[in-house]
Amino acid sequence: xxxxxxxxxxxxxxxxxxxxxxxxxxxxxxxxxxxxxxxxxxxxxxxxxxxxxxxxxxxxxxxxxxxxxxxxxxxxxxxxxxxxxxxxxxxxxxxxxxxxxxxxxxxxxxxxxxxxxxxxxxxxxxxxxxxxxxxxxxxxxxxxxxxxxxxxxxxxxxxxxxxxxxxxxxxxxxxxxxxxxxxxxxxxxxxxxxxxxxxxxxxxxxxxxxxxxxxxxxxxxxxxxxxxxxxxxxxxxxxxxxxxxxxxxxxxxxxxxxxxxxxxxxxxxxxxxxxxxxxxxxxxxxxxxxxxxxxxxxxxxxxxxxxxxxxxxxxxxxxxxxxx
Numbered sequence: 001x002x003x004x005x006x007x008x009x010x011x012x013x014x015x016x017x018x019x020x021x022x023x024x025x026x027x028x029x030x031x032x033x034x035x036x037x038x039x040x041x042x043x044x045x046x047x048x049x050x051x052x053x054x055x056x057x058x059x060x061x062x063x064x065x066x067x068x069x070x071x072x073x074x075x076x077x078x079x080x081x082x083x084x085x086x087x088x089x090x091x092x093x094x095x096x097x098x099x100x101x102x103x104x105x106x107x108x109x110x111x112x113x114x115x116x117x118x119x120x121x122x123x124x125x126x127x128x129x130x131x132x133x134x135x136x137x138x139x140x141x142x143x144x145x146x147x148x149x150x151x152x153x154x155x156x157x158x159x160x161x162x163x164x165x166x167x168x169x170x171x172x173x174x175x176x177x178x179x180x181x182x183x184x185x186x187x188x189x190x191x192x193x194x195x196x197x198x199x200x201x202x203x204x205x206x207x208x209x210x211x212x213x214x215x216x217x218x219x220x221x222x223x224x225x226x227x228x229x230x231x232x233x234x235x236x237x238x239x240x241x242x243x244x245x246x247x248x249x250x251x252x253x254x255x256x257x258x259x260x261x262x263x264x265x266x267x268x269x270x271x272x273x274x275x276x277x278x279x280x281x282x283x284x285x286x287x288x289x290x291x292x293x294x295x296x297x298x299x300x301x302x303x304x305x306x307x308x309x310x311x312x313x314x315x316x317x318x319x320x321x322x323x324x
Contacts, residue, residue: 002037003322006067008058010078013042020216021150021240022073022094028153028311036318039065043078055085062086068322072125075099075118083124090321093121094129096150097237097258098187100138105186105234126321129314131238132259146317149238149259151310152300157220157247159297165225169218176205176288179226179250181241183212189232195277196230200285210241223248228287232275233257243305246270246296253283263305269294 007026011018030038041058045051062070062085070086072079072093079093100118103111119140122128128145130136136145163173171177178197182190190209197207208226223229229245229252236258245252246267254260255275264270269292273279300306 002035003069003318004037004065004067005039005318006062006065006070007038007040008043008070008072008079008082009040010043010074010076012044013040015044017212017214017216019073024153024307025150025311025314028307029315032308032311033315035315039067043082045078051081055081058082058085062089069318072121075121076114077117079121080117080124083121087124091125092127092129092317092321093125094131094148095122095135095139095237096131097135098184098235100135101235101237103187103235127317129317133262134258135237146313148310148313149243149305150240151305151307152240152244152247153307154247154297154301157223157244159249159293160220160224162224162227165221169221169225171208171225174204176203177208177226178205178284179208179222179229179241179245180210181231181239182209187234189234189275192232192275192277192280193230196232196280196284199277199281203285203288205284205288219244220248223250226250227291228253228284230280230284231255231257231260232280236260238263243300246294246300246305249293249295249297251287251291251294252296253280253287264296265299267294267296267299268292270296 009019009022041061043054045054070089070091072082075095076099083091122139123141129148130145131149133147136142136147166173180193182188193207197205223244229241229250231254238259242252242260242263251269252264253271253273256272261272271283273283
């Protein structure tokens with residue numbers, strides 16, 4: 001008999017890029033394992049009225065589907081609501097980073113509420129998945145936690161010829177492009193990235209920003225069209241853009257945030273720098289004049305950081321929790 005898994009994603013069903021890494025993991029589990037019967041509930045409400053109606057919808061789906069396990073992706077208030085609604089169910093929650101990290105840019109009330117609700121959700125869960133060791137370290141209850149990063153599909157993110165990708169994206173072949181994820185610019189610190197590039201004015205170096213509106217299918221093109229990837233965030237869990245860069249053998253410059261330092265250990269032409277424009281611009285300039293690809297794909301594979309292996313680890317937790 002198949003194990004029934006009800007996933008809860010905090011986004012609209014039709015929003016293609018929202019929770020894309022969680023969706024990819026769910027699709028991957030569904031595609032290679034016929035032991036599971038899977039449904040997904042999309043909890044996207046952002047007003048009390050909508051939350052009320054979505055609570056009714058969730059209760060109905062919970063009753064009709066009668067899942068063996070409820071797997072909630074992301075913490076915060078909505079995770080606590082779901083945890084309380086299915087208090088008798090076997091629950092797993094995956095913390096991604098900003099749900100448990102201190103994010104002052106969100107404002108004190110939202111930040112405090114998110115952290116408290118995430119901590120209580122963790123206390124109510126049967127098992128917890130954290131995308132990095134630093135996330136686990138912030139939880140009050142740790143003995144039921146597993147560390148499983150969200151990992152890229154290495155058959156999708158593969159090294160491609162740079163200028164061929166630039167031609168498809170209509171980018172200049174002679175420009176040195178620095179790829180930067182500027183979705184949520186306050187936390188990602190777009191201001192620091194822009195100042196670092198401004199320091200290099202006249203050297204044909206340009207910031208190529210990802211603002212969250214690029215179809216995921218085109219992401220390998222953008223990664224391969226770029227010369228390097230920059231990260232200078234205030235907070236991260238286990239940033240997927242770094243692992244995608246590694247899968248495409250692209251150099252990385254980042255501050256010590258999330259698990260980046262651990263990820264790029266032993267990867268050539270990848271650097272940890274201080275989170276300030278001067279340190280970043282100096283290392284970008286160094287890379288421009290001493291450029292070569294990284295060996296990120298080799299290290300990524302050696303560390304087992306692939307979507308298939310991560311999905312198998314999640315399935316092992318499902319098997320364990322069902323037998324409890």
